[in-house]
Amino acid sequence: MKLYDYAASANCYKVRLLLAQLGAEYERIPIDIFGGDTLTDEFAAINPARSTPVLEHPPGHYLPESNAILLHLAEGTPFFPRDPQVYRWLFFEQADVVPAIGGLRFRLITGRLQPDEPDALRRRAAAHDVLALLDAQLAARQFLVGNSYGVADIGLYGYVHVAGEAGLELEPYTAVRGWLTRVEAQPGFVNDLDPYPANATAGAGRSIYD
């Protein structure tokens, strides 16, 4: 199994977290997205969307999309409870959590947006809506689906745990904070999300964002 992977991407980190908790052996293929690695014809043949992560398994078969990879790897394991709510949370993560929290964090840290610009204010408001929704969901339960830890929690943890780096104060979201602590206490938990490297700064590299 190979993972085409960017160390500073929370979408990639979500997959690395599940792989670690499954005890799976795999080879990491580092993709320097701001070094132009996703802009090559070779990478487009692996994933025409030019994004990471991509799982290669078996050799020559490529699965892009972080949450598709999570669902595929978790199939038949305790990390995938037979409850359709799992799908609901993973779609919510991509549609609402990533653009709001992930998009804000990436653009602020790498200098693509200033905190007082309209796009930052819009993303910040959306992020607080997301956090309030999650806080209400988690107020009466230990984990997002069926009260047992699984891929829905892994998918949401990826970007929610770095909300503070986007300047989002988590203090009012008591249930979210409790859930983050429970996720971090799970057997085999790892956090190997790297900070953005220097070439991620606006104007410093080449990527689909520039």
Ligand SMILES: N[C@@H](CCC(=O)N[C@@H](CS)C(=O)NCC(=O)O)C(=O)O
């Ligand atoms: N929906 C995709 C989004 C993946 C994505 O946006 N990946 C970013 C890093 S977080 C990327 O690889 N961008 C490629 C580039 O900038 O060239 C998923 O969940 O896998």
